[in-house]
Amino acid sequence: METVGGDTNGVPSDGGGSRIDKTKTLSCPYSKRSEEHPYIAPKEGDDRSPCPALNTLANHGFLPRNGRGLTASVLIKGLQDGYRVSYPLAAFLAYGGVLLLGQVVGFGSDPSRDGVGFSLHDLARHDRTEHDASITHPNTPAGDEYAPIKQEPALFDAFVKEARPAPGPSQEGVLSYGTEDIARIRVRREAEPGTRIDAVRQEIGRGESALVLGIFGFLPSGGNTSTDEAKLPEEIIGGPYRFPLSIVESWWKEERFPTPDWAPVRETTLLGTLALQGRMRKEMQSLREKESNYKFS
Numbered sequence: 001m002e003t004v005g006g007d008t009n010g011v012p013s014d015g016g017g018s019r020i021d022k023t024k025t026l027s028c029p030y031s032k033r034s035e036e037h038p039y040i041a042p043k044e045g046d047d048r049s050p051c052p053a054l055n056t057l058a059n060h061g062f063l064p065r066n067g068r069g070l071t072a073s074v075l076i077k078g079l080q081d082g083y084r085v086s087y088p089l090a091a092f093l094a095y096g097g098v099l100l101l102g103q104v105v106g107f108g109s110d111p112s113r114d115g116v117g118f119s120l121h122d123l124a125r126h127d128r129t130e131h132d133a134s135i136t137h138p139n140t141p142a143g144d145e146y147a148p149i150k151q152e153p154a155l156f157d158a159f160v161k162e163a164r165p166a167p168g169p170s171q172e173g174v175l176s177y178g179t180e181d182i183a184r185i186r187v188r189r190e191a192e193p194g195t196r197i198d199a200v201r202q203e204i205g206r207g208e209s210a211l212v213l214g215i216f217g218f219l220p221s222g223g224n225t226s227t228d229e230a231k232l233p234e235e236i237i238g239g240p241y242r243f244p245l246s247i248v249e250s251w252w253k254e255e256r257f258p259t260p261d262w263a264p265v266r267e268t269t270l271l272g273t274l275a276l277q278g279r280m281r282k283e284m285q286s287l288r289e290k291e292s293n294y295k296f297s
């Protein structure tokens, strides 16, 4: 699959605009993404979730802009078109999300308003896909059914401070996050007093950041990340991807694509995501072991 432009994937130095996969993400090969999918901020009464990825898809019209009428198929199409997620990964995320949500389609939190399907706000139901120890959202207050949707500025600032300069030639000096940085943040958040998160949701938490690395990440070595991940050599799958701080400040915080015509440079696959998630799991284990050795030495 050919992609137009470089493979810096949202890092500001690339100038953004021209990276459009003309064969996969657009119905008209000559129109710009911003023409078919402009950012429009949510209106009063629109539903949104605690997930920056899904909110961004709704803000760009890859999901219903009012955030309602969602089904697994609507999510799959949105994930494929918006982020170039492979079909197996999109189906895994969408059906997995629907199963964990456990809401019968057509009987959402407010069926008369939601119609058939569920809403983005339904995804905030606590301890379904939503969980404690988010990177930028506060924990759900005891007894509440729904988690807070808004990010907490103090958590967001703490997240920004965890960015580290990228090693290697490709984005030298760019502040960014690798799996080890996310592992450090997750270990800290999961250990905070009052936080309750089970093993399934710890995996979900790692998976969320693994997806961000797959979609927006670059390889410090400058390897050819614009090729389909499925066709990359094994050492690159689940390899040392990093995503730039600029993605956190634009996409994660503002819930819009990093540039108006941003398009993903590669396909993000189930295998690649699981590999990055596994790398993060090992890094978290080793951080926890180091912490407990330090306490008992």
Ligand code: HEM
Pocket (backbone or CB within 6 Å): 049, 050, 051, 052, 053, 054, 075, 079, 083, 085, 093, 094, 096, 097, 098, 123, 124, 129, 130, 131, 132, 133, 134, 135, 136, 137, 147, 208, 209, 211, 212, 215
């Ligand atoms: C390309 C696909 C996706 C990406 C890149 C992604 C990314 C993320 C990220 C980074 C967060 C963490 C926010 C934070 O900690 O501040 C998050 C949270 C969340 N995501 Fe997604 N997500 C994706 C797909 C989905 C899907 C398909 C669902 C459900 C069907 C979903 C549901 C959620 C929920 C409920 C949360 C809140 C979890 C929490 O409590 O922190 N996401 N997502």
